[in-house]
Amino acid sequence: MLETLYRPNLREIPPYFKESVVLLRNLVRDRMIATWAPTTPWGARYVASKIPKPSFLGVEYGPGTGAVTRPLLDAMGSNGTLIALETNPNFVEHLKTIDDDRLHIHQASAEESEGILDGKKANFIVSGIPFSRGFLSPDTVDRIWRATMHTLDEHGVFIAYQVRNAVRRPLHRLFGNVQEELYWWNMFPPLYIYRAQGKKPITESLAA
Numbered sequence: 429m430l431e432t433l434y435r436p437n438l439r440e441i442p443p444y445f446k447e448s449v450v451l452l453r454n455l456v457r458d459r460m461i462a463t464w465a466p467t468t469p470w471g472a473r474y475v476a477s478k479i480p481k482p483s484f485l486g487v488e489y490g491p492g493t494g495a496v497t498r499p500l501l502d503a504m505g506s507n508g509t510l511i512a513l514e515t516n517p518n519f520v521e522h523l524k525t526i527d528d529d530r531l532h533i534h535q536a537s538a539e540e541s542e543g544i545l546d547g548k549k550a551n552f553i554v555s556g557i558p559f560s561r562g563f564l565s566p567d568t569v570d571r572i573w574r575a576t577m578h579t580l581d582e583h584g585v586f587i588a589y590q591v592r593n594a595v596r597r598p599l600h601r602l603f604g605n606v607q608e609e610l611y612w613w614n615m616f617p618p619l620y621i622y623r624a625q626g627k628k629p630i631t632e633s634l635a636a
């Protein structure tokens with residue numbers, strides 16, 4: 429049984445609905461958002477609980493309205509840095525309301541992570557972007573995986589949460605140790621959560 433911290437909390441529902449309105453308003457114009465509601469606060473805490481400890485440098489792909497960003501900052505140490513890469517300009521503005529010096533927000537795609545980190549290596553990458561077919565092009569997916577593998581530290585951990593299992597195959601090609609679970613407490617539908625580590629060399633196209 430999961431800890432109470434990772435299960436629905438009624439008091440968190442009103443602010444969660446407010447954030448959902450921000451997301452829904454943008455979804456009309458940007459299909460890459462790929463969801464009708466942010467990750468729930470309890471689901472986001474569960475995702476954040478998967479980061480390695482201690483973590484000094486983390487990267488978040490697709491923070492959206494910041495649902496997972498806040499718990500990630502809570503889970504990191506006071507001297508940690510979190511680099512958030514978000515393509516939607518309205519979400520970038522919304523994220524700037526998070527008052528935390530440890531958070532560095534870039535309006536950028538996940539595939540730019542290597543350039544943005546400029547040689548530094550991340551202890552973890554947490555991804556909420558839509559890898560599923562019909563959203564990112566195969567070339568973009570390939571570039572994101574390559575940048576991810578170059579950005580992660582040798583012992584770094586890649587964490588993905590998605591409503592589909594599209595990252596399962598590439599993760600098994602790229603990492604020696606892949607854990608998968610279905611988190612049922614998120615609003616419908618449940619979330620697939622992946623935690624992968626033990627980088628392998630990239631030998632083929634990673635688009636599929």
Ligand SMILES: C[S@@+](CC[C@H](N)C(=O)[O-])C[C@H]1O[C@@H](n2cnc3c(N)ncnc32)[C@H](O)[C@@H]1O
Binds near residue numbers: 460495538
């Ligand atoms: C499913 S939403 C997740 C939002 C938020 N992390 C959450 O859990 O509620 C996907 C987010 O990824 C962003 N996104 C899509 N493609 C991206 C890319 N290539 N690089 C960075 N962000 C991307 C979208 O704008 C959107 O904010």
